[in-house]
C-alpha cells in the first residue's frame with residue numbers, strides 16, 4: 001500500500017515536470033538585428049544597470065527607473081501610492097480593496113468596494129523649460145494640478161494608473177506592460193514598434209549621415225524602456241524630448257549622487273574612491289562610445305541641432321536597458337531545483353500546492369511553462385496555441401480574471417499611442433478587460449497584487465481565485481470559476497508560490513545587487529518644499545534603500561503584508577522604509 005502510493009506520486013510528478021521544467025532549461029531571449037549597433041556587451045550591461053538605478057535620469061534629478069522597481073523588481077512604498085485618497089499611509093485594513101462578507105462567495109454582501117489603484121508615485125506635474133547644466137537636472141516650473149494630485153493647495157507627486165510589475169524575468173515576456181503596449185518589435189524611438197512608420201535613427205557611413213529604420217524583435221524590454229524617461233507622470237517634466245534628455249545625460253557621471261558598493265557585481269572595478277558613483281573619468285557619453293559602434297555616435301552634427309549621439313539616445317537607452325534587464329533572471333528557486341530532480345528542494349506542502357496548481361485549481365492554464373505565464377516569448381514562438389483562442393498569437397497569455405469591472409480598465413482592449421488596437425483580435429470576446437498574465441516568480445515579495453494592486457497577500461489572491469474572481473460580469477478567462485478549495489488546499493497553494501522565490505532576489509545578491517537609492521515615500525502635505533523654484537510642490541519624506549554588494553544582505557526582503565503590519569522595521573527585513581536617506585536630496 002505504502003509502496004504503491006509513493007509510486008503513484010513519482011509518476012504524477014514526472015508528468016507534471018514535463019509541463020513546467022526549471023527556468024534554466026529556457027534560453028534567455030535575445031533581441032534580433034542588434035549586432036550592427038553593439039560594440040561591447042559588458043559595457044552595454046554596465047550602461048544599462050547605471051541608467052536603471054540612476055536618480056539623475058528623472059527631470060528632477062531624483063527619479064530613477066528603480067524608484068518604482070527597487071524591491072524584487074517591483075515597488076514597495078507605503079505612502080502616497082494610491083490614485084486616491086491622496087497621500088494615504090497604507091494599513092492592512094485597506095486590503096483587499098474589494099472586501100466581501102463571505103470571501104468564498106463573490107455574490108455575498110460587499111463590505112468595501114474601493115475602486116482605487118495602488119500605483120507608483122512618479123514626478124510632480126511640471127513644465128520643462130531648459131537643461132540646467134550647472135546641477136545636471138532640468139529646469140521647469142510647477143503646473144497647477146488642481147484636479148488630480150493636489151491637496152491643501154499644494155501639488156503632490158503624480159501616481160501611475162496601474163501597479164508596477166517586477167522587471168525580474170520580464171525579458172521572457174513577448175510583450176510588456178499589463179496591456180501589452182510595449183511591443184515585441186523595437187523601433188529605436190518609442191514603445192509602439194511598427195505602428196510608428198516614421199521612427200528612424202541616424203547612421204554615419206562613408207562620410208554620410210543617413211536615416212535608418214530599427215527593427216528588432218524579442219525586444220519588448222527595449223520598447224518598454226523608452227516609455228518612462230519622457231513620460232510626464234513617471235519621470236520627466238512636460239515637454240522633454242529624447243535628444244534633449246540625451247544632451248543632459250551624456251555629460252553626467254553615472255550614479256554621481258549615490259553610494260555604490262565596492263564589490264558591486266557590475267560596477268565593482270569602476271566604483272569611485274569617494275564611494276559615490278563611478279570613477280570621474282566615466283560619463284554616460286564615454287560608456288555609450290564603449291558600448292556602441294561608432295557609426296551610431298561619431299557625427300558631431302546629427303539632427304535638429306543635436307549631435308548624432310544625442311539624436312540616437314533612445315536607441316542606446318532601449319538596447320542598454322534590454323541588456324541589463326536580461327541579466328535579471330531568477331532561475332534558482334526551490335521549484336527549479338525540484339524540477340531538475342532535487343526532490344528534497346520543496347516541502348510536502350509545497351508539492352501538494354504544485355499538484356493543485358497544475359491539477360484541480362488549473363492555475364497553469366494561464367501561468368504555464370517555466371516562465372509561469374503564457375504571455376512568454378516561448379509560448380509565442382514555439383507553441384502559439386498555448387494560450388488558447390482568442391488569446392493566441394501576439395495576444396498569447398492575456399486574460400480577464402475579474403479583478404475589476406470590465407470597463408474600469410480595458411487593458412488589452414485599449415489602443416496604442418497611434419490609436420491602433422492593442423489586440424490582434426480586438427472584437428473577440430474577453431479582450432476587453434484582459435491583462436497580461438504575470439509570471440509568478442518571487443511573487444512572495446512583490447505585493448500588492450494585480451494590475452490595481454488591490455490584494456495585499458498571497459492568501460488574499462488565492463481567496464480571490466477560490467471565489468471565481470470579484471467581477472465576473474462580462475466574461476472570464478478559462479478556469480476562473482469557484483474552486484471550492486479547503487483551507488488546507490489554499491495554504492498549500494500559497495506555500496507552493498513561495499517555492500518560486502530565488503534566494504538571490506530575497507537577499508539582493510548578484511545579479512540582483514544594486515546601488516543605494518533614495519525614494520520619496522509620501523508627503524508632509526501641510527508644508528511646501530523649501531525649493532523656491534517650485535512654489536506649488538508639497539514637501540516629502542525620503543527613505544533609503546541601502547546599496548548592496550554582490551554578496552547581498554543578511555536580512556531577507558520585507559513582504560508587503562509584513563510592511564503593512566510593521567514587521568521587520570528593526571532591521572530583520574530589508575527595504576523596510578524606515579531608514580532615513582544618508583544624504584537626503586536637497587529640495
Ligand code: HEC
Pocket residue numbers: 052063064065066067068069119120121122123160161162163164165166167170173175176177178179221224225226228229233234235321436
Ligand atoms: C513612476 C514609477 C515608474 C518608473 C519611474 C518606471 N516604471 Fe516601470 N512600470 C511602472 C508601472 C506603473 C508599470 C506598469 C504600467 C502598465 O502596465 O501600464 C511599469 C512597467 C514596467 C515594465 C513591464 C513589466 C511587465 O511585466 O509588463 C518594465 C520592464 C519596466 N516598467 C521597466 C522600467 C524601466 C526600465 C524604467 C526606467 C526607464 C521604468 N520602468 C520606470 C512604474 C514605473
Ligand code: HEC
Pocket residue numbers: 165357361362363364365366367398399400401403404435436437438440443446448449450451452461462465466476477478479480493
Ligand atoms: C484565465 C487565466 C488565469 C488563471 C486560470 C489563473 N490566473 Fe493568476 N493571473 C492571470 C492574470 C491575467 C493575472 C493579472 C490579472 C490582473 O491584474 O487583472 C493574474 C494574476 C495572478 C497573481 C498576481 C500576480 C501579480 O504580479 O500581481 C497571482 C499571485 C496569481 N495570478 C496566481 C494564480 C493562482 C494561484 C491561480 C490558480 C488558483 C491562478 N493565478 C489562475 C491569469 C490567470
